[in-house]
Amino acid sequence: MALSVPITRGLSGVMLGLLFYSAFPGIGTPASADDGDWQSLFDGKTLSGWHVRCRPEDNDKRGYWRVEDGVIVAEGKSPDRHHYIWLLTDQEYDDFELKLKVQTYAGNKGNSGVQVRSRYDDEAFWLDGPQVDIHPAGPWRSGFIYDETRSRKVWLWPDVGRPANAKPEHAPEGWTWQHAGDSDHWNDIRIVCRGTQVQSFVNGVAVADLDGHGILDDDDHRRLDVGMKGHIGLQIHPGQTIHLRFKDIHIRPIRGQASFPSPVPPN
Numbered sequence: 001m002a003l004s005v006p007i008t009r010g011l012s013g014v015m016l017g018l019l020f021y022s023a024f025p026g027i028g029t030p031a032s033a034d035d036g037d038w039q040s041l042f043d044g045k046t047l048s049g050w051h052v053r054c055r056p057e058d059n060d061k062r063g064y065w066r067v068e069d070g071v072i073v074a075e076g077k078s079p080d081r082h083h084y085i086w087l088l089t090d091q092e093y094d095d096f097e098l099k100l101k102v103q104t105y106a107g108n109k110g111n112s113g114v115q116v117r118s119r120y121d122d123e124a125f126w127l128d129g130p131q132v133d134i135h136p137a138g139p140w141r142s143g144f145i146y147d148e149t150r151s152r153k154v155w156l157w158p159d160v161g162r163p164a165n166a167k168p169e170h171a172p173e174g175w176t177w178q179h180a181g182d183s184d185h186w187n188d189i190r191i192v193c194r195g196t197q198v199q200s201f202v203n204g205v206a207v208a209d210l211d212g213h214g215i216l217d218d219d220d221h222r223r224l225d226v227g228m229k230g231h232i233g234l235q236i237h238p239g240q241t242i243h244l245r246f247k248d249i250h251i252r253p254i255r256g257q258a259s260f261p262s263p264v265p266p267n
Contacts, residue, residue, distance in 0.1 A: 114234060
């Protein structure tokens with residue numbers, strides 16, 4: 001394991017963030033989310049309530065998802081050849097607030113993410129829907145929103161097109177990420193889905209604020225029944241070694257469509 005080293009950008013951004021949260025205290029806990037309605041999506045012992053989806057040739061790698069020491073472990077090994085291997089909730093969700101903790105390690109070049117309102121096609125062997133990125137090799141990208149939907153495969157936030165077009169300068173001022181090591185550090189991810197709006201927060205810093213009107217509810221997403229309702233999923237991306245740990249996964253419904261102040265300027 002690598003020594004835990006904080007990764008940060010711009011102390012001035014932290015101060016701006018503190019000023020923003022002081023000006024808009026509701027951003028931390030959306031007023032339209034019902035306090036006390038939190039539901040745990042992980043019992044700390046089993047993968048009950050979740051299921052693995054992958055191509056038939058990868059069925060022998062379903063064990064890449066497992067529970068160990070009270071956390072969900074995702075482990076994809078290189079040079080093992082495999083396609084995407086997903087861990088999806090049994091239930092579907094529409095408007096909600098999701099929070100979880102994720103642990104990453106320096107040296108891992110693989111990619112992961114948190115799918116929301118997504119659906120796996122057992123004939124095409126593809127998971128369609130938006131994803132909040134987790135990228136240990138370039139932590140500045142964590143919290144960006146990517147559309148895994150087969151007809152798009154582009155960044156939704158920032159709106160820069162193909163995956164390679166995302167750059168460190170697109171990350172918000174004050175972003176932080178810390179790999180685990182001797183400190184056993186965990187990072188906090190929070191996702192809010194309300195109507196066509198999807199927002200992400202990483203370690204308390206607002207990252208993305210997507211107005212998905214005309215995208216998440218367009219003809220392609222409606223045809224595939226994703227973008228507005230679907231499963232929550234965790235990703236093992238093909239191609240590179242990845243070792244991640246997840247815990248404290250909780251969700252609560254959001255009732256009503258009232259918006260709250262945008263945490264980041266528009267693209």
